[in-house]
Amino acid sequence: MSITVLDFERCYRAVTARDSRFDGQFYTAVRTTGIYCRPSCPAITPKPANVTFLPTAAAAQQAGYRACRRCLPDAAPGSPLWNTRADLAARAMRLIGDGVVERGGVSALAATLGYSQRQLTRVLTSELGAGPLALARAHRAHTARLLIQTTDMPMSDIAFAAGFASIRQFNDTVREVFAVSPSTMRVEAQRRIRTESQRRSRSESPRQNGKEGAWATDPAAPIACGTLTLRLPYREPLDRDWLEWFLSAHTTPGLELWQTGPAGEGTYLRNLRTPHGYAGIRLSVLPGHVRAELALRDMRDLAPTVARIRHLLDLDADPVAIDEALLHAGQLPGGIAPFTPGLRVPGCADPAELLLRTMIGQQISVAAANTHTARLVAALGEPTDGPIPRLFPTSAAIAENGAEVLAGPAQRIRSITAAAAALASGELVLHQGRTAADLRRDLLALPGVGPWTADYVTMRLLADPDILLTTDLVVRRGATRHGIDLSDTTRWSPWRSYLSMQLWRSELRARAATGAAAQNADSEAKVSIS
Secondary structure, three states: OOOOOOOHHHHHHHHHOOOHHHEOOEEEEEOOOOEEEOOOOOOOOOOHHHEEEEOOHHHHHHOOOEEOOOOOHHHOOOOOHHHHOOOHHHHHHHHHHOOHHHHHHHHHHHHHHOOOHHHHHHHHHHHHOOOHHHHHHHHHHHHHHHHHHHOOOOHHHHHHHOOOOOHHHHHHHHHHHHOOOHHHHHHHHHHHHHHHHHHHHOOOOOOOOOOOOOOEEOOOOOOEOOEEEEEEEOOOOOOHHHHHHHHHHOOOOOOEEEEEOOOOOEEEEEEEEEOOEEEEEEEEEEOOEEEEEEEEOOHHHHHHHHHHHHHHHOOOOOHHHHHHHHHHHHOHHHHOOOOOOOOOOOOOOOHHHHHHHHHHOOOOOHHHHHHHHHHHHHHHOOEOOOOOOEOOOOHHHHHHHHHHHOOOOHHHHHHHHHHHHHHHHOOOOOOOOOOHHHHHHHHHOOOOOOHHHHHHHHHHHHOOOOOOOOOOHHHHHHHHHOOOOOOOOHHHOOOHHHHHHHHHHHHHHHHHHOOOOHHHHHHHHOOOOO
């Protein structure tokens, strides 16, 4: 669906069907009530003559509409369009979601993207219905709502943690966007939490009806300042086994931890380096949502932390659209068996870490890569509090002392320390606002980085859906097994990253079914989780 020109009939059919797949892709503004909703809002469907469809929550707020307090449209899952598109508007939205405007203003956003502030504002207003300040304002309002509803923080602390310049600005924005004062919003949230807890105590599953937004709090979880337990929804289906395998198989001791519960459920723990320090995360993939427990050292890091978790797990993908396109274009049921619905392409937690860990894992097994990375983390990683003892080392630390810690061929060690030095000096810049072509070019310019590494890092860093890992050994063998010509894959565009994952998983399954050691198959994949 185009952002600039929304198809009214298609949007209205989605609203009539309350189709949650379109949540976050557009918003329904109702002129008679002055509110805007997500497509799956359980309220009575408005008449066609009374609605307007807008591309972003910020555009709705800019037009004078307030957020529906029933479906919480500002908390809808992120739009998959920000990943499928690589234009200026989409790249700007990724950086706004990471809090660039809150930290450095519109000037920092424009400079990061390589445009003037005037041109950036013009493009975003034309494409998304709101300029960068309005988009960031909507982002701040969403963060403020989450802190108001899920913590006991004083309102003054919430105002500055959410990125507002003053308490007055915070109060005015909350009243304008949500039509209630911050204190009223907190009282209503506490009442809702008590109601949900009572329903749970009666062993009743609360109806979701789209109410659980992108950061909905878990009413069963204790709330303390700096600690949140959130439900991060995703569009179903989602292949939970694939994500759990990906996380668990590449867990590095000292940096990450994988725990398996009595019922076989998996939990992934690690620390994330954030703009104002670091945050500890604990993630469990559950039906309909990911349970995320966050321990924040600075509450200003809430929005970036949530954005990075969603990126890591590819939670904003539209799996139904992806699967239908792959199956229709390539007749995959006969070509890849079994085809796995809802397969995700994992992103990354930290761009520099992704590149350096991928380089460490080149030409060695996953187990060996984990061992080498663990040694590096133990020697150079910064100590932290909590169950995970360290952060991944900074690029500067690896550039200076990595050669003394890393083992293996001298050329590979030099390549890793050279990449770290380029990152530390700013010669190489990695962020989600870059274009795939520019990023791949800069990666290939590094010594020791070939096409596989450049494509793999680009795919995961940018959540690029259309990169086929044609040089990956397992992908090539999977394609050969199923008669797929990797030199002719345009019919699967723009979803070739997901085709790579389908071929990869299919080949690993086939080897396991024929008695081949799964560990050997994993070794050949040469992948390092970030």
